[in-house]
Amino acid sequence: MNMTRHANKRAAQRAIVTSELDILLGIGAFFPQKGGTALVMVSQAETQRWVEATKRALEMLNVSNEKNQSHLKKVKKILKRLAKHLTSNAPPYLILNEESEKVITCGHSYKQKLSRGDRGQRQMCRRGRYMAMRRCALKRVVSA
Secondary structure: OOEOHHHHHHHHHOOOOHHHHHHHHHHOEEEEOHHHEEEEEOOHHHHHHHHHHHHHHHHHHHHOOOOOHHHHHHHHHHHHHHHHHHHOOOOEEEEEEOOOOEEEEEEEOOOOOOOHHHHHHHHHHHHOOHHHHHHHHHHHHHHO
């Protein structure tokens, strides 16, 4: 796999093995972006299908009688990690330069899901108004 120094550094920091990125590149969906890059990740609809496929592959590897046990252990480890990453709340992704086919960066996609009320409270807290509003509400309750 062709990777930039930045991508190698980010993969090491984020505990993503290059063989996992190879598999992700093979099974992931390409979402074109500006500047000649593409986001590669497994969509939520496809995630369950690929997790089941990796589990079946692991079962088949457990049954096989291959003589090269060290290679078999590595493959099992990679498949287990990939299944774990795909089922986590933050599945892996990579950004690919479409021209040179180099991986620019990689990581785990975190999406904060907040209800509308939580979002408003956090924004007000950031501005320093939330505590003031809370004090005013407490004074109204006490005085009433």
